[in-house]
Amino acid sequence: MSDVENTETLTCGVCRKTGSFTAPVSVILVFAPGMAKPYPLIPAEDYRVCGACDAIFTLVNRAVEAHPTTRSAGPWTRAIVVFSDGHGVDVKAKRQGQQVAMA
Ligand SMILES: [Zn+2]
Numbered sequence: 001m002s003d004v005e006n007t008e009t010l011t012c013g014v015c016r017k018t019g020s021f022t023a024p025v026s027v028i029l030v031f032a033p034g035m036a037k038p039y040p041l042i043p044a045e046d047y048r049v050c051g052a053c054d055a056i057f058t059l060v061n062r063a064v065e066a067h068p069t070t071r072s073a074g075p076w077t078r079a080i081v082v083f084s085d086g087h088g089v090d091v092k093a094k095r096q097g098q099q100v101a102m103a
Helices: 055-066
Strands: 024-029 038-041 077-083 090-091 099-102
Touching: 024 055, 038 055, 055 077, 055 090
Parallel strands: none
Antiparallel strands: 024 038, 024 077, 077 090, 090 099
């Protein structure tokens, strides 16, 4: 009876907004020129991302940097982030004018 919903009070470290977080990330499919096939990265713990800003790029960058396979494959060009609620976000890496398409 004492379950506290901590996840409802997450604050984005980038834009400081609350309440715009996605469901936990299930898998991040990383596309990079150095890999023949997209590489699936699975977060070790629940990771929610702010949907109100570019925080998802930080998520992908961190995930790619954290894994030797994707790190050595060179800069990622695209990532598909799939959440535990079944939604997915297709993220295209652009050096400027970055866009996030919600699917
Ligand atoms: Zn944010």
